[in-house]
Each structure stands twice: as structure tokens, then as C-alpha cells.
Amino acid sequence: MSQGPILELRGINKSFGPVQVLHDVAFSVYPGEVTALVGDNGAGKSTLVKCIGGIHPIDSGEYLFEGERVHVSGPRDAAVLGVEIVYQDLALCDNLDIVQNMFLGRERKSGLVLDEDTMEEMAAKTLAGLSVRTVKSLRQHVSSLSGGQRQTVAIAKAVLWNSKVVILDEPTAALGVAQTAQVLELVRRLADRGLAVVLISHNMNDVFAVSDRIAALYLGRMAAEVKTSEVTHAQIVELITSGRSGELGLKNGNGAAS
Template sequence: MVPVTATPLLALRSVSKRYGAVQALSDVELKIHAGEVVALMGDNGAGKSTLVKVVAGVDPADKGIIEWEGQSVQLSRPRDAQALGIATVYQDLALCDNLDVVGNLFLGRELRRFGILDEVEMERRARDLLSTTVSIQIPNMRARVASLSGGERQTVAISRSLLSEPKLLLLDEPTAALSVRQTAQVLDLVEQLRDRGLGVLLVSHNMGDIKAVADRIAVLRLGRNNGLFDVGTTLQEQIISSITGATGDAVTPRAPDLGKAEL
């Protein structure tokens, strides 16, 4: 478990975001440390996707403070987040089905030699990335992505994000619509990333997946903080109560160091 005194990779303080008349986020707080998996949970409309977009620089926050490694930063566009070391894998994966694995991994950052694509070097690096960095084997690196299984497609999307050597990875529903075996493959990859010292924000509705890999669970409800839980010591009923808005003994205690619920 990450020491509570360690400087977090990312800290959000009183972050808010509005879309017209809809207040999507209200004074949200979140901390993610290196070598930690924080799961983000909440019902539909809780603000999870909006929070991911804020951190990824896609939809800048209206107000609040965002700190990166202890320093206040502005995330006004995706390039700002990427420059800091924040990578995002969205639920739709954003893969090109008509391209092969190598082509997808290096899309937009192709390697060239003497002015032409260096296919040999890109394939070599792709194999090295998959076999050593994420310990995954895809038999045919020249197979079109459309022919891959759901788990293999998710692996390609995550691996592509790792080419920039990020410090924080945002994963939006990475196991949605995957089989049990494919889900296990993706969760193993998440654990590998944590063991390598990356911070991971895992957005998911699947309690089993979260209990398997997450260190802490942050809950949003109606765009607000509604609980922070330690996975190893919290009953599942407490977490579900926080998600659904139940009150009473099921509500988690507030984190002491921020003076308010820390996510």
C-alpha cells in the first residue's frame, strides 16, 4: 500500500465542471499515487466520464486546483496531460480496425528511415513492448485489429498508450463486454503496470474486477464525492451503499487529511 505521506502523482482539489444547466462535477477531490490502482465507481450520470475527461485535458475544469507531483498545473487540452505523463484509454479504444497491430501501436508516431516507414523497426519495438513491458504475446503482429479478440484489442490499446512511457494511466471500463478469460488478461496487465510503479485510475462498474486489482475505491454520486474506501478492509455492502446513496452505518468515514471526503 502507498504511504499516506507520499506526494501523489495527481491531486484534484475542489474541481468542478458544468455543461450548461447541468453541474457534472461539484468540488470533487481525488488523489492517485505512483504504484497504486484507484478505482472510480458510481452510478450512471455520477460524473465518472467527466472526471476522466478533465484529467485527460479533453474538457478542462471550470474551477478547482489540479496538482501534478505537488505542483499546480493547467490541463487545457490533451497535449497538456500527455506532456506530464498522463495517458488515457477510452472505452471505445479508438483503434483502426483496418490496420494491423503494429500500425495501430505507432499510428501518428510512425518511425521512418531514409524518408520511408521503417516497418522492421516498428515491428521489433512492438514485439518488445508486448513481450517484455506488458508480458503479452499476440501471435500475428501483422493481423488486422478487426480479427483480434476483445482482450487482445484492449491490450493493444493499453500498449499503445505505454509507448509514451506515462506515469499515470486512465482506464475507462477496460473489461466491459469481455469474456472471463479476456477480463483476467486485462486485470493481470493492470497489476503489472502497478508493479512497475505506474498510477492507475480504473473506471468500472464491476465490483469483482475492482476487488481483484484496486487498492482504493473512490465513489462519485451526482457529481460529488461520496466515499473513499480501502479495498482490503471495506465490506462490499458499504461500497454499494455509497454508490446508491444509502445512509446510515454503511456510509464510509471521511478521510482526515483533507478536512473533507478525499477521493
């Protein structure tokens, strides 16, 4: 795909007090592609995602969306741009049903009253559009859903808002084999619909199964951004663990010194 990136970060720095978590990070996300964001624990994946989502303000660096410089200072700003994050703990309310969860905080209203019918229709259309057929009723409480179904609802919630970039934080971490396959299939479908998908994962099988590009973070630096088809399993593992792999990766030492 020859399109430019929809979301591009350049030279991002982020510190928490004396601890610098992100050093001069560049990161690009392309529409219609799944970009896997990998890195060991503490590499800065979550911080990077939270900077994109506006939860942490960036100290310095450029945030470009559709080629234009934007200023994201809160979750609302990110949502307005069309950036949605699906967190690991899903953020669903067990005591509400699927439709209520999908529209939480952004309910459709006609006058003062909630427009339940329109919301239900839109939810049904979104789920059907994602070819989700595993839920019995849209009016069942989220508490009665399986892990995979919950993940599906959380992803559908992010897609509902005509979002352009969907970031998934370890969507398969807690799932069984069959459910993982289901969710990965869904991730692929999102990209095929033209969305830019960022997939954070520790599971190399998942990463190689669905991603088009891989971005590897190492100790707060972007070690490499590569096409999945051009690298091997072993190379990525090396990038994650030591920041370099042959020609790829950080050039000077282990990166932490400079």
C-alpha cells in the same frame, strides 16, 4: 505505500451550461497502485476522466501533477504529462495492424520515411514487458483480434509512451470470463511496474480483485476515497447508491441538497 499522489485534483467544478456535473471534487492517484473509480450512471465518472485527459476544460479547481500545479487545456497537454486514457470503444483502426495502431499519430520516422523496424521492435518489447503472449504476429490486422486482445493492444498503446498515469474506461465491460481475467491481470501488472492506474468499472468483483484504493462518486461529488482493504463490498455499493455508508461518505443528507 507512503508516496504522495502523482496526480491530484482539488475542488474541481465543472458545468455544462446550467447543469453542474462535478461539485468540488477531490481525487488522488498514486503511483504503483490501482485506483478504482466507481459510481452509478451519471455520477460524473466520464466527465471527471475527460477533465483529467484535457478533453473538457475544468471550470475551477486545482490540477496537480507530481506535486506541481499544471494547466491541462487539451489532450496533447495530458499526453505530454504522461497521462493516457484508454476509452471504452478502444479507438483502434481495424484496417491497420498492431504496430501501426500502437504508433498511430506518433509514428517513428527516419527522415521522411516511417521507421517500421524500430516501431515493431518497440511494440514487441512493450508487449513482452506486459507479458502478453497471446498475439500471433504484430503485423496482423486489429480486425482479426479478439476483444481481449484488442483491449491488450489499446492498453499497450497507452503504456508505450512511458506514461505515468493510465486511465482505463470500463476495460472489461464487453469481455468474457477468461478475457476479463487476462485484462485484470494486465492491469495489476501495470501498477506493479510503478504506473498509476485508474480503473473505471461497474463490476464490484473486478474492483475488489485488482484495486488498492476506491474512489466513489455520487451525483457529481466525491463520496469517499478509501483503501480497498478497509471496506467491504456492501459498503461500496451503499456509497454508490446513496453517497454514504455509516461513517463513510457525504455528511449532509444525500449530498445533492447543499
